Amino acid sequence: MSNPGKKKQKKIKPISKPYLRGNPMSKLVVTRALKLMVYPLIFMLVNLFAGAPLALDNLPFLRIVLNVLLIVFCIALLYNNGQGTGYGDITLAEIMYNHDQEGKPVSAQDRDRCFHPLKGAVTAFLAYLPLLIVAVIFALTVKRQEFVLPALPSWVQAFQNQKDLMLPLQYYQTTEPVTAGTILLLVMRLMIYPYINLVGARNADLTLLMDRLAPLTLSLPFIGYAVGYLRGRYSRAMLHGNMAAADRKRRRKARKAAPRKPKNTTELV
Numbered sequence: 001m002s003n004p005g006k007k008k009q010k011k012i013k014p015i016s017k018p019y020l021r022g023n024p025m026s027k028l029v030v031t032r033a034l035k036l037m038v039y040p041l042i043f044m045l046v047n048l049f050a051g052a053p054l055a056l057d058n059l060p061f062l063r064i065v066l067n068v069l070l071i072v073f074c075i076a077l078l079y080n081n082g083q084g085t086g087y088g089d090i091t092l093a094e095i096m097y098n099h100d101q102e103g104k105p106v107s108a109q110d111r112d113r114c115f116h117p118l119k120g121a122v123t124a125f126l127a128y129l130p131l132l133i134v135a136v137i138f139a140l141t142v143k144r145q146e147f148v149l150p151a152l153p154s155w156v157q158a159f160q161n162q163k164d165l166m167l168p169l170q171y172y173q174t175t176e177p178v179t180a181g182t183i184l185l186l187v188m189r190l191m192i193y194p195y196i197n198l199v200g201a202r203n204a205d206l207t208l209l210m211d212r213l214a215p216l217t218l219s220l221p222f223i224g225y226a227v228g229y230l231r232g233r234y235s236r237a238m239l240h241g242n243m244a245a246a247d248r249k250r251r252r253k254a255r256k257a258a259p260r261k262p263k264n265t266t267e268l269v
Contacts, residue, residue, distance in 0.1 A: 012245050019093035022114030024122050036127035045189045051193035056187035067194040075224040082225035086232020089115035120229025124222040135215040138188045142211040
């Protein structure tokens with residue numbers, strides 16, 4: 001039951017101010033995309049050290065929870081990057097709008113740095129494009145991983161020359177050469193390690209499904225960047241809303257603190 005004596009706090013509304021729209025495609029966007037290409041390498045290193053400890057085949061619930069948290073962490077990392085970039089762009093765009101209204105010149109470089117709703121999506125797409133091409137090739141060529149025979153103990157070597165055992169034991173001697181497909185499988189598995197852990201590495205069918213969904217799963221952090229960039233504009237609008245609310249509160253307090261003027265009264269004689 002709500003307390004009737006407690007005043008209901010008013011919800012602060014975002015206030016969007018006019019801004020000078022920038023360019024969705026420029027050298028700055030390409031530069032930002034090149035910087036974002038480093039993140040998949042960071043994710044590979046994180047998965048290299050955290051992937052195996054988070055396999056936890058005997059604890060499926062804990063395995064799923066921890067790997068979901070790792071996936072969310074990777075997405076949040078690029079989301080926060082995009083939000084900060086969008087906030088900076090919209091801040092500059094508001095300033096450049098005022099300069100433009102005052103008749104001050106706005107350079108092409110400043111205009112490129114201004115906010116544009118599509119800039120985050122274009123940046124994320126350019127950063128993801130090389131990885132997307134590799135992921136699509138991998139998804140189209142990957143095959144179901146078969147069971148690999150374990151190494152034989154040393155005492156079995158004495159029976160390799162016997163005719164009855166020679167043919168079966170030859171299967172243990174066959175080794176697959178390292179090819180471009182093997183290297184591609186290793187690299188892609190490091191990138192999607194948390195998703196492999198979600199289904200369990202021992203489940204060959206679901207692992208194959210995760211391999212084929214690699215173009216989609218690997219795009220999630222970059223989608224997070226594009227969404228975060230748009231969110232930067234909302235964060236700026238909320239700042240204006242908070243400032244306006246604080247200003248209204250300050251003026252109300254000033255009016256209450258100001259001395260009241262006495263009312264004019266007439267005396268009856």
